[in-house]
Every structure is written in structure tokens, then in C-alpha cells.
Amino acid sequence: MRFLHLADLHIGKRVNEFSMIEDQRYILNQILDIVKEQEVQCVLIAGDIYDKAVPSAEAVLLLDQFISRLAEMNVKVVAISGNHDSPERIGFGAEIMSTSGVYMSHPFNGNVEKVTLEDECGPINIYMLPFIKPAVVRPFFQEEDVSSYDRAMEIVINSISINKDERNVLLVHQFVKGGSICESEEVSIGGVDQVSADYFENFDYVGLGHLHGPQTIGRETVRYAGTPLKYSFSEVNHKKSALIFDLKEKGNIEITKIPFKPIRDxxxxxxxxxxxxxxxxxxxxxxxxxxxxxxxxxxxxxxxxxxxxxxxxxxxxxxxxxxxxRTNNAVTEIENIELKSPLELFKEFYVIRNNQDMSPEQEKLVMDLIEKIWEDA
Incomplete structure (x- = not known):
């Protein structure tokens, strides 16, 4: 079966006050063309579908159009919520949509949802694990010490009953240790939200979401798809691409990348x-x-x-x-403020900020402004 692994669409995102909706519509249409041309049978979306927990109307409409087109093409869709998403909103209507081959994750309830697809080699089990944190996991495993993100992931993965003889895919949205981050991502101070990739050893392919740069973690089949678009200037050198993998018989996976061409780089x-x-x-x-x-x-x-x-x-x-x-100045000493005139104080501030003295013209302009302010006071 041929899969397309996507993640971190962030539909509705604004970058430096620029709306990315037009760019996202363009790239999603490009993805639809790739799905058709490459005869993709299932699209996996590893979280952060929206950029906000309460997405805008135009963001919801764009996702609706994208998923509806995939369903019309008889392409399966398996999607989970990320840390930017509202799990309840992503899971709304999941039962109805599943009848059209669109499987949206529910909020985590202690069990990892599974979707089983079939091809000529037998069943393929896709496990849907939305973004989790200790507080979400703790109520369902009260006898366990859910003290960290890593421990929460270990407990949840160990709770899954996996048939190792079948092909198993895990869709997960989390910060896995060893991943490279960029400035457009939300991560916790000190890396407290990191989890180990060791827990994924029984899965044939792990489709990761959360980090925006496409990359592998440990092995070729544990991958971050990355965002389809660049969402910060720290991503300037990223090579965004459609990540396609062919899951053949057990142990046989072929991975292909097709570069995306944005409307604006x-x-x-x-x-x-x-x-x-x-x-x-x-x-x-x-x-x-x-x-x-x-x-x-x-x-x-x-x-x-x-x-x-x-x-x-x-x-x-x-x-x-x-x-x-290039010169970082700091205020090292403040003395005799009461004895200095407003102009003198402003001149000192100007030097600190600009590493140079004010010109006579600038001094005159500031003095005129000070006098006018005092006159109006």
C-alpha cells in the first residue's frame, strides 16, 4: 500500500502578520495532484492540522475541501490532533467520516485507536496517538508513575497490544529526542517534553509530527514529515517535500520524496x-x-x-x-540622575541604543520637543 505522510499543516497560520491561507490552498492543491499522480492510497496527517485550537472559518473550510477531495478520490485519510489542535474539534464527526474512509482521532481516553487497512500482503494496523502530556495520561493509569512526557509515552506505548507478525504503523505528534528544532515550533524549556524513540521499535513505520524540519530519528522509518511550507526564516534552508512510502510485505518499505513548489518561497x-x-x-x-x-x-x-x-x-x-x-551596550551605572537635564539623559540613552553621539541637528530637534512638551504640560 502506498502512503503519503504529512504533518504540521498549521492551516490558518499567520507569519509575521501575513495570512498563509492562499499559500496553504496552493500547496494543498499540489498535494492533491501528487496523490493522484503517484496513486497514493492513504494519507497520514500527524497532527497540528490547524494552527489554533479554535480555527478560523476559512481554515475549517480549506481543510473540509482538502479532505472531501481525498474522499472523492477514494483515498483513505488517517489524522491525529497535535498540540496546536483542539482534540475535541478534530474528533468531531469522526464516526460519520469513517464511513467515507476518513479516520480522525478522538481525544485520548486511555486507549490508542487503531485503523486496520488491507492490501494484497494482508492487514496494516495504523495506531493513532494524538499529542499527549502527563496530565492527559495520568487519569487513565493511576497506578503508574506518570511523572514526565517520556514516562507517559512509555506507559501508553506499552499498553498497546501489537501483533509483531503484521505490519504496524504509528502516527504520533511528539518531540522525540534527537530531533532538530527551529524557531517556529513550540517546545518546553529544558526539553522536558522530549520522549525517547526506543519505544517505537515494534512499529514498521513511525509517522511523526511536531518538528517542522523533515528528518529521521534513529532509523529511516522513524520520520518527521516536516511542514509543507516554510513558517519561519529559520526554515529558509529546509527542503520541503511530499514523503511517500510503500509498505510492501513485512520488513520491506520504500521511501520516496517529491519536492513541493510553493507559490511564494x-x-x-x-x-x-x-x-x-x-x-x-x-x-x-x-x-x-x-x-x-x-x-x-x-x-x-x-x-x-x-x-x-x-x-x-x-x-x-x-x-x-x-x-x-552589532554592539550590545548595557547600562552599567546610573548616577546623579537628579542633577542631569532631560536632554543629557536623552543623549545618554541615545548612545546606549545607537553606539554613537547625537548630531547637533538631532539635539536641537529633541530640545524643541522637550520644550514643547513642557509648555503643553
């Missing part, structure tokens, strides 16, 4: 204002992509982001890299 460029606004610099670039631009000018460019958007309309972030920003 996420890129970073750096240089002076004059350099990056020169026609020769951007003439061969897709200026409609999402950009993080870093200017290296020593002086701030007035209204820089507005000017740059005439060339790069989808700038998500603008930074400076110069003498001022």
Missing part, C-alpha cells in the same frame, strides 16, 4: 539599500517571495520598508546589521 537577502534596490541585483529573482531583508547601511534609511516594498512587496522582516546593531 521564503528567502533572506543582505546588503546596502543601494545594492539591493539596483536592477541588476533583483532582475533574476522572484520578487514576490517572502523576504527577510538585512540592510548594512550605517545610517537608517528613512521609510525603508515602504520603499523596499515597491520592489519586494512581501517583505516580512527588515533588520539592520551595522556598527550600532
Amino acid at each position: 521564503m528567502k533572506e537577502i543582505k546588503g546596502t539599500y543601494d545594492q539591493i534596490t539596483a536592477r541588476d541585483f533583483y532582475k533574476d529573482m522572484n520578487t514576490q517571495d517572502y523576504y527577510h531583508i538585512t540592510l548594512t547601511d550605517e545610517e537608517d534609511v528613512p521609510e525603508a520598508i515602504g520603499k523596499l516594498r515597491t520592489i519586494y512587496p512581501n517583505i516580512m522582516r527588515l533588520d539592520y546589521d551595522n556598527t550600532r546593531t
Whole structure:
């Protein structure tokens, strides 16, 4: 049987105040084309289907359209909730949808749900384990010491009755030890939410969700699919792709990756204002992509982001890299504040923030503002 492993769709997400709905609609349509072209028989979605526990109406509609198209194509769907999802909302209507071959996880109730599919090699058991934490597991295993995420995972996995002679797939949304993270993910301080991959040894394939970078953990068949789109500039170098695996007879799995082509990529460029606004610099670039631009000018460019958007309309972030920003100043001593004038205090603050003195013109502007404020007080 041919599977497509997806995860972390984050439908409805906003990145730097840009709505990603159009980009998500484009990539989901691309996924539908891949499913058809590659004759995928089952799509696995490993959590974080939505970006928020209470998704927007347009996010719900987009997921509805995507899943309905898969059902129309007679493709099975097995999906679990992630830490961004509401388990109750993901599980709503699960019984009705299962009659169309769409299996949505319920909130965890102490048992790991199983969906069994059949192909020419026999049964394939797909275990659906939505995002869990100790507080969720503890009420169902009161005799156990559910003291950590890792212990919770160990207890839950050990509770599953697995037929090792059959092919078994685990769909799970969790932070597995050894995974590489990026800034768009939610992880706990100190890695307290990490779990060991050792508990997955009896599964032929483990479809992971939670970490946004596609990667393997320990072995080739324990994989994070990663997000289908880049959701932060820490993901600029990620190679997003459709992760397809063929589950043949027991012990025989073939994995294929098909690159995604987003409507807008996420890129970073750096240089002076004059350099990056020169026609020769951007003439061969897709200026409609999402950009993080870093200017290296020593002086701030007035209204820089507005000017740059005439060339790069989808700038998500603008930074400076110069003498001022590279120097980290701190207030080491505050003395005689009462004896200093407001202008003197402002000048000291300016030096701390900018690593340079105010110009005479700036001093005059600030003094005029101070006098006006006092007059109006």
C-alpha cells in the first residue's frame, strides 16, 4: 500500500502578520495532484492540522475541501490532533467520516485507536496517538508513575497490544529526542517534553509530527514529515517535500520524496539599500517571495520598508546589521540622575541604543520637543 505522510499543516497560520491561507490552498492543491499522480492510497496527517485550537472559518473550510477531495478520490485519510489542535474539534464527526474512509482521532481516553487497512500482503494496523502530556495520561493509569512526557509515552506505548507478525504503523505528534528544532515550533524549556524513540521499535513505520524540519530519528522509518511550507526564516534552508512510502510485505518499505513548489518561497537577502534596490541585483529573482531583508547601511534609511516594498512587496522582516546593531551596550551605572537635564539623559540613552553621539541637528530637534512638551504640560 502506498502512503503519503504529512504533518504540521498549521492551516490558518499567520507569519509575521501575513495570512498563509492562499499559500496553504496552493500547496494543498499540489498535494492533491501528487496523490493522484503517484496513486497514493492513504494519507497520514500527524497532527497540528490547524494552527489554533479554535480555527478560523476559512481554515475549517480549506481543510473540509482538502479532505472531501481525498474522499472523492477514494483515498483513505488517517489524522491525529497535535498540540496546536483542539482534540475535541478534530474528533468531531469522526464516526460519520469513517464511513467515507476518513479516520480522525478522538481525544485520548486511555486507549490508542487503531485503523486496520488491507492490501494484497494482508492487514496494516495504523495506531493513532494524538499529542499527549502527563496530565492527559495520568487519569487513565493511576497506578503508574506518570511523572514526565517520556514516562507517559512509555506507559501508553506499552499498553498497546501489537501483533509483531503484521505490519504496524504509528502516527504520533511528539518531540522525540534527537530531533532538530527551529524557531517556529513550540517546545518546553529544558526539553522536558522530549520522549525517547526506543519505544517505537515494534512499529514498521513511525509517522511523526511536531518538528517542522523533515528528518529521521534513529532509523529511516522513524520520520518527521516536516511542514509543507516554510513558517519561519529559520526554515529558509529546509527542503520541503511530499514523503511517500510503500509498505510492501513485512520488513520491506520504500521511501520516496517529491519536492513541493510553493507559490511564494521564503528567502533572506543582505546588503546596502543601494545594492539591493539596483536592477541588476533583483532582475533574476522572484520578487514576490517572502523576504527577510538585512540592510548594512550605517545610517537608517528613512521609510525603508515602504520603499523596499515597491520592489519586494512581501517583505516580512527588515533588520539592520551595522556598527550600532552589532554592539550590545548595557547600562552599567546610573548616577546623579537628579542633577542631569532631560536632554543629557536623552543623549545618554541615545548612545546606549545607537553606539554613537547625537548630531547637533538631532539635539536641537529633541530640545524643541522637550520644550514643547513642557509648555503643553
